[in-house]
Amino acid sequence: MIETITTDIYRIFIEPISRAIYNVFIVHDRWAQWLSGLEMTLSVTFFALLLGLGIGLFISIIRVSHDAFEKPNIMLRLLNLIVKTYVSVVRGIPMVVQLAIWAFIVFAGSRNQLLTGIVAFGINSGAYVSEVFRGGISSIDKGQMEAGRSLGLSYPQTMFKIILPQAVKNCLPALGNEFIALLKETSIAGFVAISELTHVGNVIRGITFNPAPMVFVALIYLILVLFLEFLVRKMENKLSQSDRRSGKMVQRLKRKRLVKND
Amino acid sequence: MIKVKGLEKKFGELEVLRGIDEHIDQGEKVVIIGPSGSGKSTFLRCLNLMEFPTAGEIWFENEEVSKYRKGMDLNAHRRKMGMVFQHFNLFPHLNVVENIILSPVSLNRASKAQAIETAHRLLDRIGLSDKAKNYPATLSGGQKQRVAIVRALAMEPKVMLFDEPTSALDPEMVGEVLDLMKNLAIEGMTMVVVTHEMGFAREVGNRVLFMDEGVIVEQNDPETFFSNPKSPRLQDFLAKVV
Numbered sequence: 374m375i376e377t378i379t380t381d382i383y384r385i386f387i388e389p390i391s392r393a394i395y396n397v398f399i400v401h402d403r404w405a406q407w408l409s410g411l412e413m414t415l416s417v418t419f420f421a422l423l424l425g426l427g428i429g430l431f432i433s434i435i436r437v438s439h440d441a442f443e444k445p446n447i448m449l450r451l452l453n454l455i456v457k458t459y460v461s462v463v464r465g466i467p468m469v470v471q472l473a474i475w476a477f478i479v480f481a482g483s484r485n486q487l488l489t490g491i492v493a494f495g496i497n498s499g500a501y502v503s504e505v506f507r508g509g510i511s512s513i514d515k516g517q518m519e520a521g522r523s524l525g526l527s528y529p530q531t532m533f534k535i536i537l538p539q540a541v542k543n544c545l546p547a548l549g550n551e552f553i554a555l556l557k558e559t560s561i562a563g564f565v566a567i568s569e570l571t572h573v574g575n576v577i578r579g580i581t582f583n584p585a586p587m588v589f590v591a592l593i594y595l596i597l598v599l600f601l602e603f604l605v606r607k608m609e610n611k612l613s614q615s616d617r618r619s620g621k622m623v624q625r626l627k628r629k630r631l632v633k634n635d
Numbered sequence: 636m637i638k639v640k641g642l643e644k645k646f647g648e649l650e651v652l653r654g655i656d657e658h659i660d661q662g663e664k665v666v667i668i669g670p671s672g673s674g675k676s677t678f679l680r681c682l683n684l685m686e687f688p689t690a691g692e693i694w695f696e697n698e699e700v701s702k703y704r705k706g707m708d709l710n711a712h713r714r715k716m717g718m719v720f721q722h723f724n725l726f727p728h729l730n731v732v733e734n735i736i737l738s739p740v741s742l743n744r745a746s747k748a749q750a751i752e753t754a755h756r757l758l759d760r761i762g763l764s765d766k767a768k769n770y771p772a773t774l775s776g777g778q779k780q781r782v783a784i785v786r787a788l789a790m791e792p793k794v795m796l797f798d799e800p801t802s803a804l805d806p807e808m809v810g811e812v813l814d815l816m817k818n819l820a821i822e823g824m825t826m827v828v829v830t831h832e833m834g835f836a837r838e839v840g841n842r843v844l845f846m847d848e849g850v851i852v853e854q855n856d857p858e859t860f861f862s863n864p865k866s867p868r869l870q871d872f873l874a875k876v877v
């Protein structure tokens with residue numbers, strides 16, 4: 374009796390799963406394909422994020438500076454117009470379509486998957502990151518700029534030494550979330566034959582006539598995202614802790630003690 | 636030292652300063668009082684060109700600074716005028732010493748080592764040496780404002796502008812900030828102080844100005860100013876605040 378149950382379990386669960394694992398990962402060294410897919414996903418995400426951060430920072434500084442001056446000069450007005458157009462163009466076109474334009478028009482000759490992916494997602498991400506930074510910068514008290522300028526620092530000096538360090542710190546959790554969103558979004562890169570994780574899974578699904586690879590793909594993304602979310606949350610806690618430790622709370626406590634002492 | 640001629644400032648349609656003529660001599664302590672919205676802050680901010688006058692001239696040490704609009708001259712002028720704000724505006728991401736040395740070092744006024752030495756000397760003077768490595772958020776309001784004052788002093792300004800430096804402080808901390816300002820006054824610093832502290836105005840001021848609706852309505856030495864106000868508006872105002 375017990376024997377038949379174990380054989381049933383083996384027949385119904387263990388055997389198909391191990392066969393799937395064998396077919397999907399082991400045969401023809403398919404694990405190597407998986408690994409290179411994962412590597413592509415992570416590289417595209419990481420470098421696109423870097424590119425996006427650079428672009429986003431640049432755009433946000435242009436836009437904030439432009440809005441800060443009563444009469445911005447021609448150069449700044451022109452740059453502002455360009456970056457504003459850039460942001461609305463990028464936000465107005467679906468990512469898949471942007472991807473297709475980069476792959477089939479701009480990089481049509483080169484076929485460099487990694488580069489295509491980084492540029493397409495980085496440029497897209499830049500537009501969103503710029504809004505994050507812009508919010509971060511405008512969340513900084515106006516008195517900070519005033520204090521810097523009144524000490525004789527120039528606008529750029531005040532921006533880079535006083536405003537941005539505080540703004541970037543405030544933005545870190547939002548940027549973490551952008552990182553997560555970007556990671557998931559790269560899963561459409563297979564549309565232009567960039568062999569990232571999802572694409573690899575889908576190809577193997579086609580070869581093996583077995584839907585299991587998509588489940589594995591899902592699990593891998595889930596693990597990655599959960600891990601990143603964990604990091605973001607840790608970062609948020611750390612930030613709010615340092616604010617609390619040094620911030621208003623302490624002052625309030627101090628004041629209470631003072632009141633008590635009186 | 637500072638000459639203001641026919642100074643006007645508009646924000647759009649709003650006329651905030653409506654013709655101010657004033658001379659401030661080296662070493663003078665000028666106290667400005669007046670109701671909220673009368674343009675006291677705007678006047679101070681025009682002096683160090685944080686705001687640009689819409690009409691009139693500002694002269695500093697025989698140079699017309701109000702024609703500066705940007706760049707080197709402007710920043711150089713601001714360097715000569717320390718400014719202290721109601722809300723301190725310390726840089727929260729930098730510790731006390733870093734707050735003080737940021738500007739001297741960034742502007743190549745001193746090497747980092749020199750600037751740090753100066754910072755410690757200044758902190759010593761205000762009795763906050765032990766807070767050198769603290770972040771602003773761990774300081775009391777009074778301590779913050781005193782650090783803000785020495786941060787401005789680290790640029791070796793020729794004039795100090797104070798915009799209600801004690802208004803945001805708990806009452807028990809007002810004294811320590813006023814004491815530091817009195818010390819500065821005794822050392823001969825030229826000071827322009829917007830404040831509601833009438834005691835300070837009496838004790839330290841050489842001259843008290845009453846500003847209302849964008850003009851200086853009345854001014855006098857503190858004694859006469861408070862004991863014998865002439866204009867009805869000043870009489871009203873003093874009756875309300877004292």
Ligand SMILES: Nc1ncnc2c1ncn2[C@@H]1O[C@H](COP(=O)(O)OP(=O)(O)OP(=O)(O)O)[C@@H](O)[C@H]1O
Binds near residue numbers: 646669670673675677
């Ligand atoms: N940057 C600005 N843009 C538009 N209006 C402004 C600006 N700065 C000041 N004002 C206006 O100018 C008027 C005078 O402001 P100011 O701050 O100089 O007054 P104040 O005498 O310092 O008042 P308070 O005692 O409340 O500080 C106010 O009505 C204020 O709203």
Ligand SMILES: [Mg+2]
Binds near residue numbers: 675677799
């Ligand atoms: Mg004011």
